[in-house]
Amino acid sequence: MDLSKKKNNELLEELKDLTGQERLIVTRVLLYLQEVEKRKLFLEEGYSSLFAFCTEFLLYTPAEAQVRIEAMRLGKEIPEVIEKIKEGKVSLSNAAEAQGHFRREEKKRVVPKAEKEEVLESLYDCTTREAEKKLNERYDPEAKVKLSFYASPELLEKLEKCKGLLAHQNYEGDLAKLIEILADKALKADDAPPRRAPQAQETQENRTRYIPKATQAFVWKRANHQCEYEKNGKRCTSRHALEIDHIVEYAKGGSNKPENLRLLCSAHNKFRNFQQSG
Numbered sequence: 001m002d003l004s005k006k007k008n009n010e011l012l013e014e015l016k017d018l019t020g021q022e023r024l025i026v027t028r029v030l031l032y033l034q035e036v037e038k039r040k041l042f043l044e045e046g047y048s049s050l051f052a053f054c055t056e057f058l059l060y061t062p063a064e065a066q067v068r069i070e071a072m073r074l075g076k077e078i079p080e081v082i083e084k085i086k087e088g089k090v091s092l093s094n095a096a097e098a099q100g101h102f103r104r105e106e107k108k109r110v111v112p113k114a115e116k117e118e119v120l121e122s123l124y125d126c127t128t129r130e131a132e133k134k135l136n137e138r139y140d141p142e143a144k145v146k147l148s149f150y151a152s153p154e155l156l157e158k159l160e161k162c163k164g165l166l167a168h169q170n171y172e173g174d175l176a177k178l179i180e181i182l183a184d185k186a187l188k189a190d191d192a193p194p195r196r197a198p199q200a201q202e203t204q205e206n207r208t209r210y211i212p213k214a215t216q217a218f219v220w221k222r223a224n225h226q227c228e229y230e231k232n233g234k235r236c237t238s239r240h241a242l243e244i245d246h247i248v249e250y251a252k253g254g255s256n257k258p259e260n261l262r263l264l265c266s267a268h269n270k271f272r273n274f275q276q277s278g
Contacts, residue, residue, distance in 0.1 A: 027086040030072040043271040046231045048238030070096035089124045094131040101139045167241035223263035238265035
């Protein structure tokens, strides 16, 4: 496309029209994501989370996916925010930033809808920096030390594995929380007295819910520490909150033999129960 011959006012008018179309498309994307989440289509298609669906199927970057998911979920509770994004009164990133603060605040108390609407109104026509300042002053006034460093691909891979293994203590995968858990474990191990020699485990395989440690280790290794849910050749890539699942349910006579066991992320384990109850 050759734009060099367009007059300045013509170029700017067309650009302004395009940005309006862009905001309209973004709000439609948010509404479509709401419906995808409502129908659990991301699970049906083999993705462990809406985030994985957005990055792997829709090909958003992690940052783009997170911003859209946060804004979409805010729009579920406060539909007016979708209209404000379309009008350009609230940017997508500011809506997402507000939702992140609301979510963290709600771990301590219930944040009334009226309060959220008031906060959002204060963000109208704000720049990203102005919005962050207002939100931090209201919800995160305590100064925190920011750590930044360059990580090798090997370290990033190790951290991702740790996120999955420790997901039951840190389900959202917050990096600061993960480091705190690892530090606590290291300090506890350093202070702990020497352990006794491990005792032999009883393995009553025949009709017992207990899965021997050796069998558990075999299932994890066979799955390469990755969810085994698969559909149409697409295997879930999640390594988050993995659980051993009976292919034929134990209550229906399923055994604890390795061939009847598989590794599922918690999302697909719940999705399986959802399908069976439907």
